[in-house]
Amino acid sequence: MIWAGILMALLVVLYMAQPRFKRFRLSSARFFKEMPVPRERRFRFSVSRPELSRTFWLQLFALLLILIAFLLRHQTYKASAGGEGQGVWVLVDTSASMSTKQGGKARSALVADTIKQAVDEANRSMKRQFRLSLFDMEVREITLPDSSIGAVLNREDDWAPRPLGTDLARLRALPQPEEGFPITHLLVVTDRPAPDWIADVETPRIVWRDLSAPVENVGITAIDGARNPLTGRVSSFRVEVVAARASSSPAALSLAIVGPGGRRVERPFKNWSRRERSFTSEVEISAETPGSYEIELNVDPETSAYTFDDTARIEIPASGELEVDWQLPDRRIPDLLGWKTETERPAFRVAPFGTELNPADAALFVAAGAATKPDAILDFQEAHPLLRDVNLDAVETLSLPAVELTEELRPVLRRDDGKAWLAEGKLVPGRGPRFVLPGLPQLTFDAEDNREAFLLTTFFNATRALLAERPPEPLYTLTTPLQPVPQGTRLVLHPGEGDTTPDARSVGGFDEDEYDLPGEKRPFWPLALAACAVVLAVERSLAAWGGSKWR
Amino acid sequence: MKPPPDCQRLLESLRLRGINRRRRGGSGRHLMRQRGQSLDFREHLPYQPGMDVRHVDWRASFRYGKPDDLLVKTFVAEEDLTLLISVDTRPSMWLPGSVSKVQIAAWLAWAIGHIGLRSGDRVVLHRLYGSASGSVREYRGSTALDGLWSGIESLVGSEPADASTMNLRGLNRLLPPSSAWLVLSDFYFELDPAARRLAAAMLKAREGNRWVIHGDLDTWPAERAIMGNGARRIEGPGAPEDIECDVQDRTIAAVEKNIEAHKERFRELSRCNERFHWEWSEEWTGSNVDAGLWFKENLARDPVVQQLFLRRGSAG
Numbered sequence: 115m116i117w118a119g120i121l122m123a124l125l126v127v128l129y130m131a132q133p134r135f136k137r138f139r140l141s142s143a144r145f146f147k148e149m150p151v152p153r154e155r156r157f158r159f160s161v162s163r164p165e166l167s168r169t170f171w172l173q174l175f176a177l178l179l180i181l182i183a184f185l186l187r188h189q190t191y192k193a194s195a196g197g198e199g200q201g202v203w204v205l206v207d208t209s210a211s212m213s214t215k216q217g218g219k220a221r222s223a224l225v226a227d228t229i230k231q232a233v234d235e236a237n238r239s240m241k242r243q244f245r246l247s248l249f250d251m252e253v254r255e256i257t258l259p260d261s262s263i264g265a266v267l268n269r270e271d272d273w274a275p276r277p278l279g280t281d282l283a284r285l286r287a288l289p290q291p292e293e294g295f296p297i298t299h300l301l302v303v304t305d306r307p308a309p310d311w312i313a314d315v316e317t318p319r320i321v322w323r324d325l326s327a328p329v330e331n332v333g334i335t336a337i338d339g340a341r342n343p344l345t346g347r348v349s350s351f352r353v354e355v356v357a358a359r360a361s362s363s364p365a366a367l368s369l370a371i372v373g374p375g376g377r378r379v380e381r382p383f384k385n386w387s388r389r390e391r392s393f394t395s396e397v398e399i400s401a402e403t404p405g406s407y408e409i410e411l412n413v414d415p416e417t418s419a420y421t422f423d424d425t426a427r428i429e430i431p432a433s434g435e436l437e438v439d440w441q442l443p444d445r446r447i448p449d450l451l452g453w454k455t456e457t458e459r460p461a462f463r464v465a466p467f468g469t470e471l472n473p474a475d476a477a478l479f480v481a482a483g484a485a486t487k488p489d490a491i492l493d494f495q496e497a498h499p500l501l502r503d504v505n506l507d508a509v510e511t512l513s514l515p516a517v518e519l520t521e522e523l524r525p526v527l528r529r530d531d532g533k534a535w536l537a538e539g540k541l542v543p544g545r546g547p548r549f550v551l552p553g554l555p556q557l558t559f560d561a562e563d564n565r566e567a568f569l570l571t572t573f574f575n576a577t578r579a580l581l582a583e584r585p586p587e588p589l590y591t592l593t594t595p596l597q598p599v600p601q602g603t604r605l606v607l608h609p610g611e612g613d614t615t616p617d618a619r620s621v622g623g624f625d626e627d628e629y630d631l632p633g634e635k636r637p638f639w640p641l642a643l644a645a646c647a648v649v650l651a652v653e654r655s656l657a658a659w660g661g662s663k664w665r
Numbered sequence: 666m667k668p669p670p671d672c673q674r675l676l677e678s679l680r681l682r683g684i685n686r687r688r689r690g691g692s693g694r695h696l697m698r699q700r701g702q703s704l705d706f707r708e709h710l711p712y713q714p715g716m717d718v719r720h721v722d723w724r725a726s727f728r729y730g731k732p733d734d735l736l737v738k739t740f741v742a743e744e745d746l747t748l749l750i751s752v753d754t755r756p757s758m759w760l761p762g763s764v765s766k767v768q769i770a771a772w773l774a775w776a777i778g779h780i781g782l783r784s785g786d787r788v789v790l791h792r793l794y795g796s797a798s799g800s801v802r803e804y805r806g807s808t809a810l811d812g813l814w815s816g817i818e819s820l821v822g823s824e825p826a827d828a829s830t831m832n833l834r835g836l837n838r839l840l841p842p843s844s845a846w847l848v849l850s851d852f853y854f855e856l857d858p859a860a861r862r863l864a865a866a867m868l869k870a871r872e873g874n875r876w877v878i879h880g881d882l883d884t885w886p887a888e889r890a891i892m893g894n895g896a897r898r899i900e901g902p903g904a905p906e907d908i909e910c911d912v913q914d915r916t917i918a919a920v921e922k923n924i925e926a927h928k929e930r931f932r933e934l935s936r937c938n939e940r941f942h943w944e945w946s947e948e949w950t951g952s953n954v955d956a957g958l959w960f961k962e963n964l965a966r967d968p969v970v971q972q973l974f975l976r977r978g979s980a981g
């Protein structure tokens with residue numbers, strides 16, 4: 115309302131700042147030539163100006179009605195009496211799986227019949243009011259002209275499948291219905307079996323209609339890249355396919371791959387394994403060259419009811435060389451591993467313990483000096499990644515240097531006097547991961563040398579842990595409600611969308627109870643706009659025929 | 666141009682009233698209408714060669730005159746009154762749209778001309794501005810009544826006259842000694858040489874004992890009411906560009922003063938103080954105006970118009 119007031123004030127000021135000079139033709143016009151400059155020019159914001167014009171107030175009233183229409187655009191009024199009956203919220207699945215061919219038709223084409231059947235099963239004389247929403251990875255409200263079942267069924271075009279996944283959890287947290295529209299039943303029409311949680315929902319009563327039927331389908335279910343844990347480089351990728359509801363393994367199925375250079379390779383699927391109602395197989399494709407790979411299943415259309423999982427496109431990232439800011443004088447390790455030096459934006463920094471670094475940087479601190487004597491272990495963090503494959507029994511004999519713990523560090527492996535051989539930075543938002551090591555391996559590769567084994571293991575454990583913090587560049591992305599069109603490496607490989615094996619599971623039905631229903635509600639803003647039109651028509655009519663006082 | 670309202674009875678009434686009533690006083694410098702027998706004695710004059718010896722007043726000559734002088738009786742000549750009606754047809758006279766000044770001027774010229782012709786006067790219609798061709802039309806006798814209105818219509822025309830050309834040539838011929846000159850105008854003259862020539866002509870006529878009357882058709886009250894107050898863009902004759910003006914009460918007063926001063930200056934130039942003043946009603950802001958009724962009421966009660974038709978009365 116504050117904004118409305120400000121807008122009104124602005125309109126008044128604008129009106130006063132730009133006065134409408136009414137035109138008159140007078141025989142005495144010559145005698146106005148000597149009049150002073152109009153006051154509106156000297157004082158554009160004359161407070162007396164609006165009082166002098168009746169038409170101004172009419173126009174202002176019309177503007178007020180427009181503002182009211184805008185402000186109350188969500189407001190409704192009761193246009194008819196309610197009575198008793200049921201309020202049904204129809205929720206139609208529009209995920210990609212609804213495009214699955216089933217008996218020659220897409221599943222989405224069965225929605226209208228499913229709704230009609232569900233309603234017809236119940237007491238047909240019962241008065242019901244309907245509202246309609248669509249769901250996939252989001253819930254979308256559809257505005258109906260009225261609340262009849264016919265209005266719902268007429269919106270068949272709206273529930274065309276979208277290349278998105280299904281998020282059934284959104285049905286558990288549906289937005290509150292409009293005030294005054296009691297939802298007594300949720301009618302969910304989908305191709306997913308009814309989940310168990312609906313048994314826990316008492317109100318509104320859920321009527322779950324699974325219109326799916328098991329059909330044969332062959333499709334890609336997973337694409338994984340094999341990554342170097344230290345460099346993140348993808349050297350190959352694996353493609354998994356599933357032949358759902360197949361009576362036997364598809365012997366002739368192959369995968370066509372077109373690599374970055376345009377070279378086409380065809381790889382047959384072998385070694386099928388049977389899992390309940392489907393067969394699974396996979397192939398591994400070498401991806402030495404970074405770039406785009408197009409993948410296409412050589413599948414018989416008769417056995418592929420769902421088409422979004424027949425092709426894919428992935429991108430093998432070009433990066434793979436690790437760039438590190440190595441601040442230690444001994445450079446044997448980076449030279450041996452082929453790490454590149456990068457001081458501006460390295461993957462992580464390696465520096466002597468105590469060096470001041472940017473808190474956001476990932477870092478590996480190396481303690482300096484030597485221990486005076488062996489010491490016992492005070493405590494350690496179980497299952498910590500730094501301690502993987504570490505022989506803790508040998509640690510107490512190694513005379514390793516330890517560091518005093520600061521407020522920013524917490525111990526991973528602590529010796530008896532409270533100092534830490536291994537430590538990590540505390541997890542604080544905005545701070546990069548940090549580890550403290552007692553020293554670096556000397557690269558003797560002597561299997562009998564416990565100290566060398568400990569330092570080598572902890573160094574690579576720390577390196578892996580630091581690199582694990584970097585999210586690997588994905589081979590592909592999935593469609594989202596914001597980007598629903600599959601394009602390039604944006605795929606429709608949402609989990610479960612191509613799974614055509616489950617049997618349909620519908621539960622629930624309409625009861626016979628009646629509830630108080632509100633009257634038919636209609637939006638308020640058309641009334642305000644109609645009133646505005648009437649006021650403007652009256653104003654114009656008065657201006658035309660009402661004499662000079664209305665001009 | 667709308668035809669004049671039906672007012673035959675009113676016009677006849679005005680004519681008869683003029684016959685029956687005598688002008689009081691008879692003073693002033695206006696000529697009175699003189700009709701009938703021309704044996705009314707005016708004065709004795711010394712005989713001059715060429716005078717009619719039959720008019721020598723022997724008795725008076727012997728009684729009052731010098732021995733060698735004869736006194737001759739002179740009589741007031743028998744004269745018809747000439748009514749010269751000048752109609753202003755400049756653009757300002759064609760406003761306001763509801764009832765224009767030129768419309769009322771035409772009706773007024775017709776009404777006065779009608780009474781004049783019925784009274785046996787000579788009526789001359791004169792277009793003040795515009796083309797000189799056809800700017801004067803003369804009528805005499807009751808038989809001319811039929812063509813009077815059509816004559817006025819063609820004289821006034823259907824469009825405003827060019828305000829830069831004034832028809833004053835030969836006006837002296839139209840104004841014999843016993844004549845009245847009625848100028849129907851809004852008197853919104855620019856005081857340019859042409860208007861000054863008009864004022865000079867009026868002054869000369871008045872000094873020659875012609876009766877000069879300003880018929881002031883004043884639409885300002887109606888225009889003021891139509892315009893109202895507030896931000897106005899005013900256009901019209903005499904204003905080459907639109908005038909944007911914040912019209913307030915004090916603006917109205919200033920314009921009113923301006924108009925009156927303007928007219929007063931013209932009156933001073935023409936030294937004319939005989940005028941009638943018809944004001945357009947403030948109520949005339951719409952199109953539903955009964956102009957005919959208003960015209961008749963004004964005509965019936967206007968003293969100057971009535972005076973125009975009074976017969977010569979006895980002195981004293």
